[in-house]
Amino acid sequence: MIIFENETDIDIDEELVDAVTKQVMAYEGIENEFEVSVTVTDPDTVHGLNKKYRDTDRTTDVLSFPLNEREDILSLDKSEKLYLGDIVLNGEKVVSQAEEYCHSLKRETAFLTAHSMLHLLGYDHMVKEEETVMFAKQEEILTIMGITR
Numbered sequence: 001m002i003i004f005e006n007e008t009d010i011d012i013d014e015e016l017v018d019a020v021t022k023q024v025m026a027y028e029g030i031e032n033e034f035e036v037s038v039t040v041t042d043p044d045t046v047h048g049l050n051k052k053y054r055d056t057d058r059t060t061d062v063l064s065f066p067l068n069e070r071e072d073i074l075s076l077d078k079s080e081k082l083y084l085g086d087i088v089l090n091g092e093k094v095v096s097q098a099e100e101y102c103h104s105l106k107r108e109t110a111f112l113t114a115h116s117m118l119h120l121l122g123y124d125h126m127v128k129e130e131e132t133v134m135f136a137k138q139e140e141i142l143t144i145m146g147i148t149r
Helices: 014-027 041-056 070-074 091-100 106-118 128-144
Strands: 001-007 034-041 062-066 082-090
Touching: 001 014, 001 128, 014 034, 014 106, 014 128, 034 041, 034 091, 034 106, 041 082, 041 091, 062 106, 082 091, 091 106, 106 128
Parallel strands: 001 034, 034 082
Antiparallel strands: 062 082
8 A cells, every 4th residue: 555645736646656566566476465655746855855864965856765674574474564664756857757768757657666666675776786686677567567668
């Protein structure tokens, strides 16, 4: 389940975000009931959060705030509800990146949601090997959903 809040006038498809979160969980074989908070906001808010929590003085397209380590997620009993954390989407960047990369708003929204969900599940892309794994998973998930470039 997602808790969705859109603080902007940008039309981000809540049903698409929900479908992507569920597809990521299914792809990863995690059957637990889950909850994730998704907020669509403006560049200044994202910039402030990025500076405060990541010590990075710039805006970005999406931020992920996981509540669990990957090992903890995988060790949960399937009957336990999983609280994953928060996803913060920069609505303006979703639109501008869709234009920049010449694909739809749907594709960019799905890509950033899948990317962030994988972060919430413990994946990262700080080193090349991890990046290769994470980016391949993102593309496979979107392909399964029929959301291609």
